[in-house]
Amino acid sequence: MKKNLRNILSIALSCTLLIGALASCGGNGEPSAEKNQNVSGKNKENPATAEGGGEDRAFEAFKTGVLVADVSGEEALAFRDYYENYIAEQYPIEFLYSEQLEDAASERSAIEKFAAQGCKAIISFSGSDRARQIESCEENKLYYAVASGMLDDKQYEEHKDSPYFVAQIGPSMETEYNAGREMGKYFLEQGAEKIALYGAFIPNPMHVYRAAGVLSGLGLSYGGSDDKDAVAGQIFQDQGIKLEKVSGDQAELAAYFQGYGDTTTDELNAAIQAEPDAFISVGMATTFFTQQLNTSAVPFSDIDSFTSGNRKAMEEGELTYLAGKYSSSVGPVIAAVINAVNGHPLRNEDGSALSVSQDYQVASDLESFDRYFKADRGSSPIYDKNLLDQMIGQDTDLETFTKLVHNPA
Amino acid sequence: MQNSKRERRKHKFSALIRALFIPFLFAAVLSLISAANGKAMIPNRSAFHNFVIYTAIVMLTTMALSINLNSGRFDFSLGAMALFSSLIAAKLTYAVLGGGPGSAVMIFVLSLAAGACLGLISGLIYVLLRIPPIITSLGVTLIYEGAIYTITGGRYVMEEVQNASMAAFSAHAVYALIIIAAVLGLMIYLFNYTVFGFNYRALKEGQKVAVHTGIKEIPNALACYAISGGLMGMVGFMNAARNTNINGGNLNFSSVGIMFTAFLPMFIGSYIGRFINTEIGFFLAALCMSMLNSCFAAFSNQINASAQAIINALLLLLFLIYLSNENLLRNVLQNTAGKRKAADHD
Structure with a gap:
């Protein structure tokens, strides 16, 4: 009896394992x-x-x-x-x-x-x-x-x-580049000198062009070049931004990281520990990092969209610049x-x-944010x-x- | 009598020095490397908060892994348990408090409880199926990962864990310090001063003999699984607070990485534990890992994530080589010293 019960339990649990395994097979x-x-x-x-x-x-x-x-x-x-x-x-x-x-x-x-x-x-x-x-x-x-x-x-x-x-x-890639450049320029005009940059999912082309634009807006050259296509080409080739290739007098790129995975929190913490004047993201920062950046009081920007979460980050948090879609x-x-x-x-x-x-539409305060946010509900x-x-x-x-x-x- | 006391004190002091040797070595080497490059290992308050929280995460994961592994039960499901327990806790808490005040405390308590339950389920499956624990743990990992994926639709859970209460936890080291102290105290008491602890150690050293003396191995194993799950519940909570999300898209053993962070500290901790209490050994090993992590943060522009993984793997390999050849190394050193002495006499 006891043996039968054990057999039944074993079969039932094996089935559960099998179902679990199949369920986890995802796509x-x-x-x-x-x-x-x-x-x-x-x-x-x-x-x-x-x-x-x-x-x-x-x-x-x-x-x-x-x-x-x-x-x-x-x-x-x-x-x-x-x-x-x-x-x-x-x-x-x-x-x-x-x-x-x-x-x-x-x-x-x-x-x-x-x-x-x-x-x-x-x-x-x-x-x-x-x-x-x-x-x-x-x-x-x-x-x-x-x-x-x-x-x-x-x-x-x-x-x-x-x-x-x-x-x-x-x-278009031109638009992406310009969106990045305007974002970089904005922080330079605000007096930011020490910048942390998040490259999102480079080598995704739109992120590459945005990042190239940010460097241009900050007055930085990459690999000795200021040309849009040359910089984008090098970023593609490097599959990211190599800090040793960044040069310029107007701003300093104090930290750079990209992607999202097991080590991202450590990389973000390292970027925050560098005490940057601004954290510029070419995408997805508002999704992943808003809370940490708000808590650390680091002004940040992103290219994202006009959503309620971003409105809250602009109203109560540290989001100071958003180039977005609705x-x-x-x-x-x-x-x-x-x-x-x-x-x-x-x-x-x-x-x-x-x-x-x-x-893209740009918002650097709540009023300009609401122009797009409230019209598209x-x-x-x-x-x-x-x-x-x-x-x-x-x-x-x-x-x-x-x-x-x-x-x- | 006096001599014996002095001997004992001398022995204790010597053990303490040997226990602290590795942490001091880590601190000295990493501080020197940082200073030589014009950096500080822990440059500011934010870095200190990260240091303490990371220490807590590594210490708890190491303890959770070692409880079962020391008894020959390899558990792959620790990472999935951490994710699943924090997910259950976050969803329930959000349903009740909606991200309001007290969310962090509620998530912590629920995650701890859920983790213990998930650990117990894992243990029950092992006990009932009576197949090697490594196999059951693989199955349990898939089940938990599948369940997480089903609940979240493969998305990151964010809204439920992004609130002022959770932010306060990750912004202040004091909460993680309290967790470290409480868990360390409790684990030392549980494994060194209770019947459960005595039985655990007896079973660990020789299961057959222990069972013949009347120790019941099944309740002890189930309790180990529950404790391990509870610890991983806390890890899940701290990871959720630190990352500000819970990854719902872990499939096909991708949650196993959480467990592997504890391998190097487990070996270091066990080594330190020879000279001092094992649990304190795990704490000191976690401190070492956290120092290394802080150093990586200081050099994040020079050492990328993959280089960090290689360094960690190399350290693990070197330490294992040392552990495997410890006696050989000691003999070689003793022989060399002996020869030198003999040469001096001549």
């Missing part, structure tokens, strides 16, 4: 296993014929896969909230989100899964290897769009004529995807994939249905679309 399950991907889409009562986009228009209902590298940051969550709780209410689109993607292989695997799940398009917020993402989408006959970012010029030239590459709408700034990209899926893709005049640069985003409807449909032309991307107000 390696079968493509049809939706358990690992969060599905949303409220307007899906009749997926085949659901209508949306205005009284006189009928859109094909479809699923869109969203590739994300960040699943925790406020900016990422705000974008997701806009898609899932606003766009999915207004248009017959079902959003399937990937897990946190950390490399090109996981991006490719996620695209294949989305294809197997019947997605018609992919919107990418993940930038490990966008060229390979496009190739994977071509192989799986999926429309592809880059949101809140852009390919580098060489990659864009290579892939712009692909019929599956719909659009890239976000800050949550509905990813609206135009979904408009471009709807157009493509419904058979009337909007292309550049030469037939290449749409490429429109979006600027939950059910009344800046890119609301009225505005998006002007960007969707056969009648929409390139000029109108571009104008609305640059100036939605």
Whole structure:
């Protein structure tokens, strides 16, 4: 009896171990296993014929896969909230989100899964290897769009004529560089001399260009060069910033670190111990470091978005400068995807994939912060249905679309 | 009588000197290296707070690892336990207090309790399955990591642990000092002055003989797992306060890294423990590791994270080489001294 009981217990516990092991296998399950991907889409009562986009228009209902590298940051969550709780209410689109993607292989695997799940398009917020993402989408006959970012010029030239590459709408590398430069200049003008710099996820191109811009704004050269492309090229090559290559009289780079992992807290502590006048981040600092920087009373800046957490950090904490996006700034990209899926893709005049640069908005006080934060809330985003409807449909032309991307107000 | 007392005092003094030798060596070498490069190992108050909190984390993890490892039970699940217990505590606390005053205390208490429960579950699985503990601990690690991932969706848990109360903990060394003192006192008492401690040591030295004398090994093993889990619960709390988040995306044994931070201090601590109490040995070893960590912080612009990992690994290797060849080394030294004496006589 006792032996039987032990056997039963052993079998039960072995099953538990097995289930636990399978549950922990995360993204390696079968493509049809939706358990690992969060599905949303409220307007899906009749997926085949659901209508949306205005009284006189009928859109094909479809699923869109969203590739994300960040699943925790406020900016990422705000974008997701806009898609899932606003766009999915207004248009017959079902959003399937990937897990946190950390490399090109996981991006490719996620695209294949989305294809197997019947997605018609992919919107990418993940930038490990966008060229390979496009190739994977071509192989799986999926429309592809880059949101809140852009390919580098060489990659864009290579892939712009692909019929599956719909659009890239976000800050261009030039815009990223300028955003970094303005941030560096701001602190220099404020009298900061000793700077700690967080390089976020270099060699992600947007972080590389922002970091190059910060160095320029601080009046620093890198590897003896001040030229934008030369500095960015060296940062790419070094896969980060090497302090011994930084030179200049106006400011001192007292600490530098990048990435996020087991040693990041120690690196942040080391940067704070260096007692910098300012902590400049080219991304994600508001997600990871706000509390430590507030506690240590180190003024900091970031390129992120206009979220409630960042508002609090600016009002009560040490966040003094934010170059940001607002949550509905990813609206135009979904408009471009709807157009493509419904058979009337909007292309550049030469037939290449749409490429429109979006600027950052800058806030260095609560008043300027609220200008964007309060105008872009939950059910009344800046890119609301009225505005998006002007960007969707056969009648929409390139000029109108571009104008609305640059100036939605 | 007098002579015997003097001998004992002399012996104690000699043991104390030998116990303090490694920490002093660490302090001297690292201070010299820092000073030679125009830096200080602990340059300011913020660095001191980090130093104390890191000491507490390493000491607790080392104790948690050694409790079971000394009895031949290798436990891979320590890191997962720390994460899971702090996650449970943070979620419950946030649901009740919403990040308000008292959050840190509540997370600490709940994390300690959750850690003890998770440790006990781990122990029960080992006791019931009766398969090698290294295998059960691998399974438990996967289960706990899977559960964390399911609860968090693979995201970092931030809102629940980012509040003024938690910030106050990481900004002041005094709380970590209190934890160090309390845990050290309790562990010394538990393992040296209680029946549980006597039984633990008897089982550690020879399980078969101990069991034949009437010591029940299962309750003792379960208690060890629970204590180890409780310690890791505290580590989970301190890591959450220090990192201002809990990583919910640990899968496929990626939580094991938390446990591996304790290997070098465990060997150093056990070595120091030969001359003084083992628990104090772990504390002194944690001090050494924290000094090294502070030195890395001072040189963070020169020594990056991967170089730090290599240095740690090298130190572990060197120490293990020394431990394995200690007798050989002593014989060589004695022979050399003997030969020198003989040469002097001639």
